[in-house]
Amino acid sequence: MKHIKKQRLERAGWVVGDSAQFLQLSVEENRFIELKLALATGVRELRERRGLTQAALAHRLGSSQSRVAKMEAADRSVSLDLIMRSLLTIGATATDIAKWIKRAETARAA
Amino acid sequence: MKHIKKQRLERAGWVVGDSAQFLQLSVEENRFIELKLALATGVRELRERRGLTQAALAHRLGSSQSRVAKMEAADRSVSLDLIMRSLLTIGATATDIAKWIKRAETARAA
């Protein structure tokens, strides 16, 4: 397929490649979930390394212990926003975050 | 202050260092906003590089053109979740994402 033609189809919103859109979606959904999981793990690692309890972190976040517990469990009722805020609050650097994101990708490859 | 004592206070939820908690919060809030902004910019860059319209991306996401527009504008009504889903849907790699996150950090240093 010509590159231009492909782009035109894609502009209309169609995934032109090899697989159906609902399949694409589930693939991306999985990648997203793994990413969340990796970052949630990051929260736990960093929190423990800092010697903070869930309650202490919750207090800093203006949240509650139960929410932190759910967050670290990557419960689907917690958003990436909260996870990222937590990481920043605990003092994660961009490098740390990048590391966890890459961990998600390599975990996927396995 | 002894390290152990500091940890005990922190476990109870207090930021022991140099600044008040509400200040801490606003600092972290800024870092978070900059991160979102950097990733939102990433969405636009990658979308355009792929020759996709906002409507096309929206269709792939099961979202709407207006939401994509708001996302790229880093409107505060859009979550990091949606931004990240978009990046993955457009085909960003972990490396890409890491790059944008670091961009946020260096922008901050400036």
Place this chain on the structure above:
DNA sequence: GTCGCCTATGTCCAATATGACATATTTCGC
């Protein structure tokens, strides 16, 4: 054992993010 402290899980309802839609504005080829 049991007493503290930490973490996990479930349920409220308030707050926020969502897609959809309508409509305005910009952009670009002609």
Place this chain on the structure above:
DNA sequence: GCGAAATATGTCATATTGGACATAGGCGAC
């Protein structure tokens, strides 16, 4: 300039996420 396509902005109802609370489970010190 015009017209069409792309993007921006505002609003709304509905769905998802939020903190709070209660309570259960776990784990080490005594």
